[in-house]
Amino acid sequence: MIQVEQAYKWFGKKQALNGVSFALEEGQIVGLLGTNGAGKSTLLKAIAGLLPLDRGTVTIDGALPSIATREMLAYLPEADAWYPWMKVGDAMRYMKDMYGDWNDKKSRLLLEFFGLKENAAIAKASKGTRAKVKLLLALSRHAKYVLLDEPFSGIDPLARQQIMEAILDDFMEEGQTIFMSTHEVMEVERLLDHVLFMHEGRLLLQGNAETLRLERGKSLTAIMKEVYPVAHV
Numbered sequence: 019m020i021q022v023e024q025a026y027k028w029f030g031k032k033q034a035l036n037g038v039s040f041a042l043e044e045g046q047i048v049g050l051l052g053t054n055g056a057g058k059s060t061l062l063k064a065i066a067g068l069l070p071l072d073r074g075t076v077t078i079d080g081a082l083p084s085i086a087t088r089e090m091l092a093y094l095p096e097a098d099a100w101y102p103w104m105k106v107g108d109a110m111r112y113m114k115d116m117y118g119d120w121n122d123k124k125s126r127l128l129l130e131f132f133g134l135k136e137n138a139a140i141a142k143a144s145k146g147t148r149a150k151v152k153l154l155l156a157l158s159r160h161a162k163y164v165l166l167d168e169p170f171s172g173i174d175p176l177a178r179q180q181i182m183e184a185i186l187d188d189f190m191e192e193g194q195t196i197f198m199s200t201h202e203v204m205e206v207e208r209l210l211d212h213v214l215f216m217h218e219g220r221l222l223l224q225g226n227a228e229t230l231r232l233e234r235g236k237s238l239t240a241i242m243k244e245v246y247p248v249a250h251v
């Protein structure tokens with residue numbers, strides 16, 4: 019279980035997290051939805067063990083973020099995570115060397131699914147192709163928790179749908195938890211088991227997706243419009 023309790027983070031005077039608390043059960047697809055600057059990336063980095071909180075705690079299966087918890091987490095960052103000279107195959111080998119849970123068979127299937135070439139230079143690839151490389155690198159690990167920060171950014175809408183369906187049907191592993199940030203609630207609505215709505219460092223609403231839909235008699239997309247201050251949607 020990923021547990022976040024009373025998380026606070028400041029960057030100078032800017033407060034990025036303002037008392038965020040939640041717990042994520044295993045085996046779920048969780049959406050982290052929110053406005054620009056809501057604190058989504060900051061929260062994911064704190065869980066990934068890349069950014070210390072100023073106050074509060076993150077625990078992963080009861081342990082504070084450390085080298086050991088990083089082994090349990092695959093993290094897809096918003097920024098590119100490879101050296102500029104790397105080809106797709108170099109990035110795959112780099113991740114294989116870094117993480118003992120790299121799954122060669124799955125990485126081959128993902129390579130084929132995304133239509134990527136091992137000898138293609140990543141730096142010269144389109145934004146959408148680079149997003150696919152990042153997804154390949156994150157999903158090829160046999161990690162219990164997969165953190166995806168804006169994973170579909172730059173990928174065209176048609177391909178996004180196919181990728182989401184493939185993640186759900188073919189690439190998500192038993193018991194794995196996928197926690198992903200996105201602005202596109204309508205696109206991911208069908209995928210999500212659980213949802214967190216963030217705004218200006220706070221959680222506005224969170225819960226089981228189906229329960230929220232039943233309680234409020236509307237889609238997550240409509241709920242999102244309802245919970246966010248109009249000027250910021």
Ligand SMILES: Nc1ncnc2c1ncn2[C@@H]1O[C@H](COP(=O)(O)OP(=O)(O)OP(=O)(O)O)[C@@H](O)[C@H]1O
Nearest residue numbers: 029032033034052053054055056057058059060061
């Ligand atoms: N390294 C940093 N230095 C200074 N301010 C930062 C830093 N990282 C984040 N912030 C600020 O903290 C706030 C939260 O940023 P964060 O990137 O977590 O939001 P986000 O929800 O991921 O936004 P977006 O959807 O636009 O990517 C923003 O106001 C941002 O400008």
